[in-house]
Amino acid sequence: DTEVTQTPKHLVMGMTNKKSLKCEQHMGHRAMYWYKQKAKKPPELMFVYSYEKLSINESVPSRFSPECPNSSLLNLHLHALQPEDSALYLCASSQFPSCAYNEQFFGPGTRLTVL
């Protein structure tokens, strides 16, 4: 199994809703990442988990709350989002964190729309 899966594919939520995005990989990778991509822009890093511990938070607002229940799973909990948070949310994984020659493999993303 060489893929990263993400659910749901699409999500529409109101500003008062609470929802979660899910990411899974079974490649034995020990680093997992959340990226946000706006239209016609490159992906921007949000969080990095290394060995199931949060190692990098790129000053992301607290309305985004990541969680890594185990080495294969990564969640992103969403609460009180704003319309400008609408974007494609990408999950990625890599074999080891903070290691040279470290390709990241991406999931297909969750297209999030906040109304």
Place this chain on the structure above:
Amino acid sequence: DQQVKQNSPSLSVQEGRISILNCDYTNSMFDYFLWYKKYPAEGPTFLISISSIKDKNEDGRFTVFLNKSAKHLSLHIVPSQPGDSAVYFCAATEYGNKLVFGAGTILRVKS
């Protein structure tokens, strides 16, 4: 401040010819460079990479060249095929930490 720059927003190439996508970077601490290909509504797909100790890496139709003194890398696709039409992102990393992406170049291969 953009640390990775792809100055050509788009490139159009005839099928069978060479596609050359360029990328410049400013951070001399970057030690690993990657190219990703992205189709609409999909996540980026890893294509090819090169470490800072090399100046060339080949994988089938794809070759990446690195010029460290100029802080420049390029991706060559030979021969180009219509299925290569996608957005190509150059990315760089410092010791495997966060990937920093360029803005992307849209490649259109015409048949």
